[in-house]
Amino acid sequence: MSKVLIVGGGPAGLATAITLAHHNIACVVIEKGSWPRDKVCGEGLMPTGVDFLHKYGVSDHLPHDGYYPFVGIRYLDGKIVAEGKFRSGEGFGIRRLHLSGALLKTAQSFSCIEIREKTRLKDFSCDADGVTALLLSENKHESKEEFAVVVGADGLRSTVKQIAALTGTPPGKQKRWGGRQHFAIAPWCDHVEIRWRKGVEAYVTPSGSCRVEIAFLWDRDQFKPRKENWFGSLLELFPDLQEKIADCEELSKAQGIGPLAVGCSSAISDRVILIGDAQLYLDGITGEGISMAFEQAEIIGEVLPELIAKNRLCKNSLKVIEKKFSAPAKRYVTLTRLALFLTRHPLLRRLAMRALSRSATCFQHFLEANMGTRSLWKLPILSTWQLLWGVFFPKYVNSFSAQETLRDVA
Numbered sequence: 001m002s003k004v005l006i007v008g009g010g011p012a013g014l015a016t017a018i019t020l021a022h023h024n025i026a027c028v029v030i031e032k033g034s035w036p037r038d039k040v041c042g043e044g045l046m047p048t049g050v051d052f053l054h055k056y057g058v059s060d061h062l063p064h065d066g067y068y069p070f071v072g073i074r075y076l077d078g079k080i081v082a083e084g085k086f087r088s089g090e091g092f093g094i095r096r097l098h099l100s101g102a103l104l105k106t107a108q109s110f111s112c113i114e115i116r117e118k119t120r121l122k123d124f125s126c127d128a129d130g131v132t133a134l135l136l137s138e139n140k141h142e143s144k145e146e147f148a149v150v151v152g153a154d155g156l157r158s159t160v161k162q163i164a165a166l167t168g169t170p171p172g173k174q175k176r177w178g179g180r181q182h183f184a185i186a187p188w189c190d191h192v193e194i195r196w197r198k199g200v201e202a203y204v205t206p207s208g209s210c211r212v213e214i215a216f217l218w219d220r221d222q223f224k225p226r227k228e229n230w231f232g233s234l235l236e237l238f239p240d241l242q243e244k245i246a247d248c249e250e251l252s253k254a255q256g257i258g259p260l261a262v263g264c265s266s267a268i269s270d271r272v273i274l275i276g277d278a279q280l281y282l283d284g285i286t287g288e289g290i291s292m293a294f295e296q297a298e299i300i301g302e303v304l305p306e307l308i309a310k311n312r313l314c315k316n317s318l319k320v321i322e323k324k325f326s327a328p329a330k331r332y333v334t335l336t337r338l339a340l341f342l343t344r345h346p347l348l349r350r351l352a353m354r355a356l357s358r359s360a361t362c363f364q365h366f367l368e369a370n371m372g373t374r375s376l377w378k379l380p381i382l383s384t385w386q387l388l389w390g391v392f393f394p395k396y397v398n399s400f401s402a403q404e405t406l407r408d409v410a
């Protein structure tokens with residue numbers, strides 16, 4: 001038996017099926033809901049995630065107006081505006097329903113991928129011969145099926161993780177929640193905009209020619225939204241946003257999710273691999289969740305086919321996958337912790353934003369480090385100096401930015 005059971009039909013699950021199908025590995029993807037899947041998300045896909053969509057032909061299945069390109073990130077903090085552009089490529093503001101639909105259509109184009117919706121994993125057990133999974137379909141029909149390996153791509157409250165006893169400590173203690181809603185309005189910027197208030201950030205993602213998503217992330221200890229019209233109570237903290245969308249049609253219901261941080265004791269066990277949010281999630285603040293799931297899916301596609309062929313699927317053999325997962329996970333946790341630290345220290349945050357507002361090179365460097373295309377610690381010496389100078393002597397940084405602009409132009 002060489003079939004892979006993928007539990008969860010979100011970005012991580014479908015992307016894994018697609019990368020494995022490229023190596024002719026047969027998969028069954030089960031999803032407890034139905035496709036296309038919606039989910040609370042900032043919907044900003046970074047250029048590395050967009051590269052995945054192009055590489056595997058997923059972007060061919062996106063509807064014409066299902067996404068909107070953006071060129072970077074813009075922070076607005078009082079009078080401070082810090083703007084970072086991607087060095088190369090563009091991000092997509094992409095409605096989750098359209099991303100889900102495009103991933104599904106790509107998966108359906110492979111005969112070796114079997115897609116089953118309204119089917120959930122109830123239980124499974126592993127032995128030397130394989131995985132026996134108990135699946136429950138919509139009509140309450142239970143079936144026992146055999147697989148070589150199970151991939152848990154079942155999100156923040158992963159059943160696979162629970163059954164495999166891989167639950168671990170979350171990588172952060174902050175109790176953060178997220179929520180979002182879509183509005184019919186032409187995007188007013190080609191960046192994802194982030195606004196800050198005490199304990200709350202607002203994210204504006206353009207996701208269509210006449211669609212903008214507003215998402216919030218907030219710390220429950222610092223801000224408690226009203227029970228009635230909770231989305232409105234968050235929006236009130238950002239009067240300029242409130243004004244912009246005042247008369248706009250609502251394109252979706254406000255939805256929220258939390259607490260966000262989850263961890264695992266290990267990403268693998270005998271014949272079990274955890275991926276995406278099921279493996280690790282800290283916060284949406286760096287907008288990296290989907291791209292990281294795609295990166296992990298590619299790792300599985302590279303490594304698992306050979307392990308299946310050799311029937312080397314015990315915990316020790318799967319460690320190679322966990323090792324390869326560790327670089328993106330470390331990068332994600334480091335940068336997310338850094339960003340969360342700034343949410344708890346408004347003065348430092350303002351100083352950092354002010355410094356970034358004066359150094360486009362530094363901002364670009366952080367964006368690249370976030371995507372894993374450059375090491376966080378390899379900030380050019382001049383940029384480090386500019387950043388520190390901007391933090392400690394914000395009034396005297398204009399001369400540097402002028403030099404930098406001249407250098408950029410040269």
Ligand SMILES: Cc1cc2nc3c(=O)[nH]c(=O)nc-3n(C[C@H](O)[C@H](O)[C@H](O)COP(=O)(O)OP(=O)(O)OC[C@H]3O[C@@H](n4cnc5c(N)ncnc54)[C@H](O)[C@@H]3O)c2cc1C
Nearest residue numbers: 008010011012032042044121154155178276277284289290
């Ligand atoms: C507020 C917020 C903002 C965010 N902003 C961004 C952003 O801008 N950019 C970005 O890249 N990421 C962002 N993220 C993160 C991103 O949404 C997640 O990282 C991403 O959805 C993870 O994909 P996944 O497939 O692992 O999990 P999910 O998308 O949660 O998919 C899991 C699937 O598994 C299914 N499932 C669960 N249990 C079972 C079961 N027992 N049997 C069968 N199916 C099951 C679920 O129904 C679901 O469809 C944000 C997250 C939040 C909360």
